[in-house]
Amino acid sequence: MSRIDIPSAVAGTVWQITADAGAQVGAGDILMILESMKLEIEVSAPQAGTLRLAVAEGQVVSVGDILATLDPA
Amino acid sequence: MVHKVVVANRRAAAARVIRALRGLGIRSVALYSDADADAPYLAEADEAVRVGPAPAAASYLNRDAVIEAARSVGADAVHPGYGFLAEDPAFAERVELEIGRFIGPSPSWIARMGHKPRARALMARHGLAVGGGSEPLGDDDAALFLEAERVGYPLIVKPALGGGGIGMVVVRHAGELAAAARRARSTVRRAFGNDAIYLERLVERPRHIELQIVADRHGTVRTLFERDCSLQRRHQKLIEEGPAPAIDRAALDALTGRVAAVLADIGYDSIGTVETLLDADGNFRFIEMNTRLQVEHGVTEAITGVDLVATQIRIAAGERLADLLPTTIAATGHAIEARVCAEDPDRFLPSTGVLEVFRPPAGPGVRIETGFAEGNAVTPHYDSLLAKVIAHGDTRAQAIARLDAALAGFAVAGVHSNIPALRRALASPAFQAGRVHTGLLAEIGEHQA
Numbered sequence: 001m002s003r004i005d006i007p008s009a010v011a012g013t014v015w016q017i018t019a020d021a022g023a024q025v026g027a028g029d030i031l032m033i034l035e036s037m038k039l040e041i042e043v044s045a046p047q048a049g050t051l052r053l054a055v056a057e058g059q060v061v062s063v064g065d066i067l068a069t070l071d072p073a
Numbered sequence: 074m075v076h077k078v079v080v081a082n083r084r085a086a087a088a089r090v091i092r093a094l095r096g097l098g099i100r101s102v103a104l105y106s107d108a109d110a111d112a113p114y115l116a117e118a119d120e121a122v123r124v125g126p127a128p129a130a131a132s133y134l135n136r137d138a139v140i141e142a143a144r145s146v147g148a149d150a151v152h153p154g155y156g157f158l159a160e161d162p163a164f165a166e167r168v169e170l171e172i173g174r175f176i177g178p179s180p181s182w183i184a185r186m187g188h189k190p191r192a193r194a195l196m197a198r199h200g201l202a203v204g205g206g207s208e209p210l211g212d213d214d215a216a217l218f219l220e221a222e223r224v225g226y227p228l229i230v231k232p233a234l235g236g237g238g239i240g241m242v243v244v245r246h247a248g249e250l251a252a253a254a255r256r257a258r259s260t261v262r263r264a265f266g267n268d269a270i271y272l273e274r275l276v277e278r279p280r281h282i283e284l285q286i287v288a289d290r291h292g293t294v295r296t297l298f299e300r301d302c303s304l305q306r307r308h309q310k311l312i313e314e315g316p317a318p319a320i321d322r323a324a325l326d327a328l329t330g331r332v333a334a335v336l337a338d339i340g341y342d343s344i345g346t347v348e349t350l351l352d353a354d355g356n357f358r359f360i361e362m363n364t365r366l367q368v369e370h371g372v373t374e375a376i377t378g379v380d381l382v383a384t385q386i387r388i389a390a391g392e393r394l395a396d397l398l399p400t401t402i403a404a405t406g407h408a409i410e411a412r413v414c415a416e417d418p419d420r421f422l423p424s425t426g427v428l429e430v431f432r433p434p435a436g437p438g439v440r441i442e443t444g445f446a447e448g449n450a451v452t453p454h455y456d457s458l459l460a461k462v463i464a465h466g467d468t469r470a471q472a473i474a475r476l477d478a479a480l481a482g483f484a485v486a487g488v489h490s491n492i493p494a495l496r497r498a499l500a501s502p503a504f505q506a507g508r509v510h511t512g513l514l515a516e517i518g519e520h521q522a
Contacts, residue, residue, distance in 0.1 A: 011425040012453040016259070036453040037415070037423035038239070039307070040260060063425075 004047060006068045008061045012036025021053045024073060031068055043067055074390050075099060075150035075174050079143040082154030083133060084444020085458060088114040090152045093382035102146050104139065106132035108454050113446045120146055127454045133157045136164045140171055149173035159365040160187050176389040178343035178364045186362040189233055190271045196359045199335040204358040205274035209233040214251060221250055224272045230254055232261035233269035236363065238308030240264060243275060278510040279350035282317055284332055285373045286345045287384060289394040294337040296329050297379060298404050300372050303509040304498055306421050311514060312498060313369035314409040315376050318469055318507030321355055328357045344385045371442060375408035375465040407469040409476050411495045413483060414457040418494035423457050429487035434479040438465040451488050459490065473499055497521060
């Protein structure tokens with residue numbers, strides 16, 4: 001597996017970051033919750049890896065903006 | 074009567090209220106945030122006032138800003154539409170104190186019905202069936218688990234104050250409870266400024282059946298039939314219809330009579346909606362009452378010919394139902410509403426952008442309610458509703474055919490729309506047979522995937 005960038009599927013705001021930067025996460029773990037159009041949108045890890053965050057809570061994001069990067073273990 | 078009404082809402086909701094005010098010869102004042110400065114409803118009102126920047130908390134939910142706007146134009150009433158401040162008792166009280174009429178029920182009703190566990194207890198005391206549920210719960214996890222055992226799994230965590238399906242989390246077993254409660258509390262604290270939650274026993278595959286109430290300030294309560302709002306995603310309604318298809322009419326009539334009697338007994342005094350869940354065994358359970366105009370009011374208007382918004386305004390001004398509505402009102406034909414939203418049709422993810430193409434359809438029996446025009450921007454600040462398409466026909470089959478044709482002819486480009494998902498639902502054998510339940514839309518989606 002290689003390093004993988006996680007892009008935002010929506011335009012909105014980073015509401016809550018639920019995983020710690022540098023943490024080892026598993027595939028499917030919830031990393032953060034975005035808010036757009038009064039909805040909360042969970043962003044989960046597509047594979048296992050070490051989490052690097054590219055955004056902070058409250059930050060406004062557009063479609064395609066990189067939210068986080070996973071480095072394979 | 075009232076003379077000048079501030080419409081404390083935006084887009085489709087504002088446009089609908091402004092139209093009713095014009096019909097009554099009452100001056101209307103539209104409010105807008107910076108994200109809605111291009112909206113067509115502003116030109117439809119007699120005046121328009123900026124209420125703040127784009128975020129709802131700084132504009133349409135900002136009580137001080139809305140009150141100040143109403144004062145600045147010399148309004149003598151405020152219509153809250155639906156959503157935003159429509160069920161905020163503190164706002165309604167301020168309107169009555171500082172401006173004039175709040176177009177809705179007496180403010181105490183908003184507080185009484187807005188607190189969901191208390192509203193359930195009130196209705197239960199008056200003999201309406203309610204499902205198993207808890208009192209509001211604070212931060213004490215031990216109490217939470219005890220109450221959950223008493224209510225029984227599966228259950229649903231709900232905000233004590235609030236609505237719109239926000240903050241509702243299904244819990245199948247005890248292992249999911251703590252995380253679900255934490256999540257629900259954090260969601261509802263942000264959405265409603267209060268993190269009280271309560272538990273309700275989950276009803277599997279229920280139908281959502283709601284009753285339209287019309288009551289005046291002189292003790293008269295009437296009901297205007299039901300709407301079936303079972304087609305939902307994320308606990309939010311997407312397709313609503315009336316009359317409810319394939320239902321035990323005698324049982325529904327009995328429920329309607331009982332609800333009208335209870336509301337007359339307790340003195341409800343505006344339009345409102347009593348929401349119930351109907352389980353597979355044919356039992357209705359009260360879930361909540363909304364003390365406001367409902368998004369899907371157009372379904373009832375289509376089958377009854379009653380203008381619910383004009384009626385609501387005249388009731389608030391003190392008129393009597395006897396002078397507003399015919400003595401007998403029949404339900405004529407069948408009406409179905411679809412909510413066209415800026416969402417992708419598969420995952421229902423919100424989609425923002427500029428409406429490069431936006432051409433709502435027209436046709437026999439078709440009514441469109443929208444607040445958008447081609448070229449307008451759809452932003453992440455508010456809900457994803459682009460338009461409501463309401464089709465009326467002599468029969469349910471004709472209403473379905475007309476709605477489907479209208480959706481097929483609805484041109485939207487620049488953002489994704491859920492139109493393909495709406496059409497898939499209308500075409501499904503279960504929907505066509507009236508075998509609807511609140512999980513149907515998800516099942517149709519899975520079948521598709």
